[in-house]
Amino acid sequence: MKHPTTKHITTEDSAPLISAQERTTRITVVRVVTLLLFCIVVQSCGNDGLATAPNDGEFSPRLSAYGIFQGTMSNLVASEGYLGYTLSSQLFTDYAEKQRLIKLPTGTQMTSMGDDLLNFPDNTIIVKTFYYFNDKRDTSKGKTIVETRLLVKRNGLWNAATYLWNNAQTDATLTTSGFDKNVQWIDEKGAGRVISYHVPSNRECATCHQSNGQLMPIGPKAQNLNIQITKNDVQTSQLHDFQARGFLTPTDLLRIRTLPNDKNPALSVQDRARAYLDINCAHCHSPTGFCANQDLFLEYNTPYESTGIATRKDQILAFMQSGFMPLLGSTVRDDEGIALLTNYINSLP
Amino acid sequence: MKKFIFALLTLALHECLSAQQPSEEIPQRFMYRISFAPEIGYRTLVSTASEREIAESRDANEIAQIGFTTGIAAEYAFTRNWSLSVGFAYANRGYQTKTAIFNWSAPAQQSPSESFVSYRFGYIDIPILLTYRFGHDRHWTFFATGGAVPSVFLVRSKTLFVNEQNTWTSTDNQRGIGYDRFALFLSAEVGAEYTLSDSFALRLGIVGKRAIAASNPNMATQEYLFSGGLNLGFVWRP
Structure with a gap:
């Protein structure tokens, strides 16, 4: 029986030697492969696929610093000066409920630009809070607030920030790197649901919100705000209500189209x-x-x-x-x- | 910095393989290796002061997870003891959350009782490793290997596992963005090869890899992946 033998490499052993020409060929192949590898990998450096729109404005580390909500924060009762609004069609974000608020600096107004995004004055704050009713069949059973997103316009430029609510629901912390949070709720059909909700990073915010390399709000286009709302048991146009309350400059609302409600x-x-x-x-x-x-x-x-x-x-x-x-x-x-x-x-x- | 390190490594390899005199007659042995390494993976977080709470919360909730690396490599022996290898491998490494238990405030038609989330990162690894062999005998050779592993990020898979009435179901969400296309790991391995014949050997090692570049370098809380485990291989010496 032939025993297997080890093949050790030594300078003295009788291993076959390659010709100088073959060796040169091999070296050339190695050179080409390594340089090609170098080019491919260096080309891919520093690119994570997200938009590079600037989103580096300064934000307070705690949401409470903005005084957006009065009383117990988790009740989500807007402070004076914050204007609630709704949209005709809404972005799907893992079945989360949303509260939308706008705050304009005192004495300023939004301006309609046709069907498109409203023109907001500097120092406008747009607030969107994402939450889940514990039992959607009975909203009196409370809710779990996950995050609040801010869009703030300073010197003509928008910046976005995300605040992650703590488990005690007493405040929210500025989160720029994103975060995943387990959320459970009972949906309108009575089914228990569990998801791993993703709070976006500031670069993810910038990716969706960028337009021509600058951050922009997405939802509050005139056509998406041009809907009927019920106020004091009376049906009225939301944009007309904005005008009546002095938040929107006079404009011919009949010329603004309405984005259909996708639901x-x-x-x-x-x-x-x-x-x-x-x-x-x-x-x-x-x-x-x-x-x-x-x-x-x-x-x-x-x-x-x-x-x-x-x-x-x-x-x-x-x-x-x-x-x-x-x-x-x-x-x-x-x-x-x-x-x-x-x-x-x-x-x- | 990463570009610089990679450039240095690549050019060092380049020069190493091509620096010898063409006229010099040296014994040359190419070896080829196929390997599979089941590994335990995790990550360390480095965060700014403003996100310390976030990092602490994640550290309290996230744990290690089993992954693997499998690939091929070509190895060139310079001397009896020293060799250099370059290869390609697919690596699947990551971490997971602890299992969360759910209590329901009201009877529900379906009510998941527990869940956890698995995060897996797919990479194409390009290991560039220097190996030192020692303790040669008729069958056994021991080795120690170390080097750099430049990697190209492919995809991150986030999978939610939910247990409902003792049946686990999963929901997968894959993303190819948000993480740096390029990562750099350091790798170290010790082990032994068992020679089966003139041309074939089995290889078993204990391997560890750690990222020296964050997978998300543009974030305030940065992740550095690492993994370790057994590396099982098969060596062919033509």
């Missing part, structure tokens, strides 16, 4: 789906957004033939169904939204 079953699938794409996707998929180079423009006012949807129908659905999209802002699939988009895309020629 309203009385509207056409096309209108609802386009509204859904506008509020959930168009901040990136627009000519000035983070994904401008994708040639997929999903703003509601973009004519269908210019959106790029026709050639990307299967891809849109596949990305949504796989959870690959949206890239940021949610961690679970929006099943209702996907069903709406599926109906819409199946209805297209």
